[in-house]
Amino acid sequence: MSLEDNELPTEPSDESIRELLAPLLELQPSLEKQTEIRQLVATRLTESADKQTSSSTVRNLTARTLAALACTLLTGIGIGWMLRGMDHRIDDVTTTKSNDPASEKREADTNESENILIVAADDPQPSYYVTETYLCGVGTLSSNSGHIFQEKKQ
Amino acid sequence: MLTPIDSAVLRDLKQGNVVAFNILVATFESPLFRFFYCRDGNWHLAEELTAETFAQLVTSLPGMRGGTDQLRAYVFSTARHVRSRYHRQSPPQHTSIDSTVELSWSGETPSDKITQSETVTQLLRAVSQLDSNVRMVILLRYVEGFSIRELAESLDLPTGTIKSHLHRGKCRLKEILQEMGCEL
Numbered sequence: 001m002s003l004e005d006n007e008l009p010t011e012p013s014d015e016s017i018r019e020l021l022a023p024l025l026e027l028q029p030s031l032e033k034q035t036e037i038r039q040l041v042a043t044r045l046t047e048s049a050d051k052q053t054s055s056s057t058v059r060n061l062t063a064r065t066l067a068a069l070a071c072t073l074l075t076g077i078g079i080g081w082m083l084r085g086m087d088h089r090i091d092d093v094t095t096t097k098s099n100d101p102a103s104e105k106r107e108a109d110t111n112e113s114e115n116i117l118i119v120a121a122d123d124p125q126p127s128y129y130v131t132e133t134y135l136c137g138v139g140t141l142s143s144n145s146g147h148i149f150q151e152k153k154q
Numbered sequence: 155m156l157t158p159i160d161s162a163v164l165r166d167l168k169q170g171n172v173v174a175f176n177i178l179v180a181t182f183e184s185p186l187f188r189f190f191y192c193r194d195g196n197w198h199l200a201e202e203l204t205a206e207t208f209a210q211l212v213t214s215l216p217g218m219r220g221g222t223d224q225l226r227a228y229v230f231s232t233a234r235h236v237r238s239r240y241h242r243q244s245p246p247q248h249t250s251i252d253s254t255v256e257l258s259w260s261g262e263t264p265s266d267k268i269t270q271s272e273t274v275t276q277l278l279r280a281v282s283q284l285d286s287n288v289r290m291v292i293l294l295r296y297v298e299g300f301s302i303r304e305l306a307e308s309l310d311l312p313t314g315t316i317k318s319h320l321h322r323g324k325c326r327l328k329e330i331l332q333e334m335g336c337e338l
Binding site: 011012014017018020021022023024025026027028029030033034036037038040041042044045048049 | 170172175176179183184187188191192200201204205208209212213270273274277278281292293296297321324325327328331
């Protein structure tokens, strides 16, 4: 085997490659294209700025609309809750009256003379009543209804 | 060699400043054009892809992470993605660099530059015989002055592969030039 066969291929120095390839630096796009590139970039930048402005406007509008909707919804829920609370209070009064044995007795006693649930004596129609017990967050616990007839006193 | 862009210009670039983008274009238009031209050998396509890369940079640069050290790698990485996207839409045609260079330089080069044009054509003919990845590594390293790290980031290749391509490319280029009767 000769000495030459054992030698690895020697790579040229970085500097010589750099010098050799230096003329390639002359390669550049045409002047027309260079102008076109600058115009294209300017156009894209303007479009990008416009897009950012419009998207921020849309974002603001969306945020305001959402805030208004949320306020309306909350107000609605609040009013609904208040009205429901008033109903409960009325029902509670009625339930207390119907469930309390003392009051029942009182009612029975009163029935003989005058009952608060009984319609006016001169009302020809029988009176209808409903008694319900609500528990907040659960709903109706018990319900009682019926007609109240008044005996006509001779 | 590329003009370095300082951190103030980079900040303006991220904010979409026109003046900063003009500096970017002036700095990178020729290197990007050479990148595309040496890769595909098509003058007009190289011009189009260069323009498209800048258009892409307008959108993507505001989200760029890192400082000026990463800018060159970022720009060429964007260029690589632009080229890949283009070739996904229309597969590359095998164009010979020789014929394109002669066509391109014949109309645009003044007569006193004919010799220079011929030298460039000869060089491109030699370089085009290199494997495409090896060719890009050699050109970016010795024409554009990229570091090994920048090459790895731009071409998305491990540094070991870059070093191997550099060694192989230099040896092969020497052989090609000797075959063509040039001495290195």
